[in-house]
Amino acid sequence: MERNYPMSDPKQTINNILFNKAKELHEKPREIVAFTGIPESDALLNDNENYPHFFVLACVMDRQIPSERAWNIPYIISQECGGPEFENFLALTLDDIYTIFARKNLHKFNEKMSGYFHKAIIRIHSEYKDNAAEIWQLAQPDCKLVMKRFGNFPGVGHKISIMATDILARDFKVPLKGVDEIEILSDSRIEKVLKRTGLVPKNASERQITDAIIKIYPDYPKIAEFLIRETGKEYCKGDFSGCDRCYLNEYCPKNQI
Numbered sequence: 001m002e003r004n005y006p007m008s009d010p011k012q013t014i015n016n017i018l019f020n021k022a023k024e025l026h027e028k029p030r031e032i033v034a035f036t037g038i039p040e041s042d043a044l045l046n047d048n049e050n051y052p053h054f055f056v057l058a059c060v061m062d063r064q065i066p067s068e069r070a071w072n073i074p075y076i077i078s079q080e081c082g083g084p085e086f087e088n089f090l091a092l093t094l095d096d097i098y099t100i101f102a103r104k105n106l107h108k109f110n111e112k113m114s115g116y117f118h119k120a121i122i123r124i125h126s127e128y129k130d131n132a133a134e135i136w137q138l139a140q141p142d143c144k145l146v147m148k149r150f151g152n153f154p155g156v157g158h159k160i161s162i163m164a165t166d167i168l169a170r171d172f173k174v175p176l177k178g179v180d181e182i183e184i185l186s187d188s189r190i191e192k193v194l195k196r197t198g199l200v201p202k203n204a205s206e207r208q209i210t211d212a213i214i215k216i217y218p219d220y221p222k223i224a225e226f227l228i229r230e231t232g233k234e235y236c237k238g239d240f241s242g243c244d245r246c247y248l249n250e251y252c253p254k255n256q257i
């Protein structure tokens, strides 16, 4: 149920506005996610029924380069290897993959990342019988197990495992249990919004930041984290120049931090 705005309590009002927005995000039907801005590439990345390896390989590539560039790598490789089907990826040797990475300069670390790309293909083949969707489908896993499965791919760290699992649940609407336990990862943008709105004190600890995010949307706190980060990125500028456009403007005390 939607929460009302008690005008007498600005902090509670801000909490309720954020709750309503998080709930809306949680419940909205699935939409195409623009991972790269390239329609052909995004269509394959979003098609986790037929081409789930695109999503997994993109996650493996997402490190130390702009995410749009990393997420487009499977599409570029598919154009080089004869099509988007997994069997075409599987037919590539490590040398083939390295040659494409180097020729097209796909990544900042072409040698290392072409190795991880090849290892990921082999792992999808050997562990998941060529169907990467088994990572989130095999034996009805909860979020923790999905994160563990991503983390078992060479080159995939803790943060990417969390990100991948969160995208599956939040954007792809994969019905995973335990979304309330996906780890919160705060950053300076989130801290700024929470401190300026007064939802946490100016000297808040990491624990207080995490607790404030959980309090906003306990069913799926990671969605509140996403929402607050986007608010920080879009509106909460250093010089308060975005406040006029911010949906919290009317109630936010705009604490100086």
Ligand code: SF4
Pocket (backbone or CB within 6 Å): 193, 196, 197, 235, 236, 237, 240, 242, 243, 244, 246, 247, 248, 249, 250, 252, 253, 254, 255
């Ligand atoms: S009203 Fe201004 S200070 Fe408050 S959250 Fe929005 S952008 Fe940030």
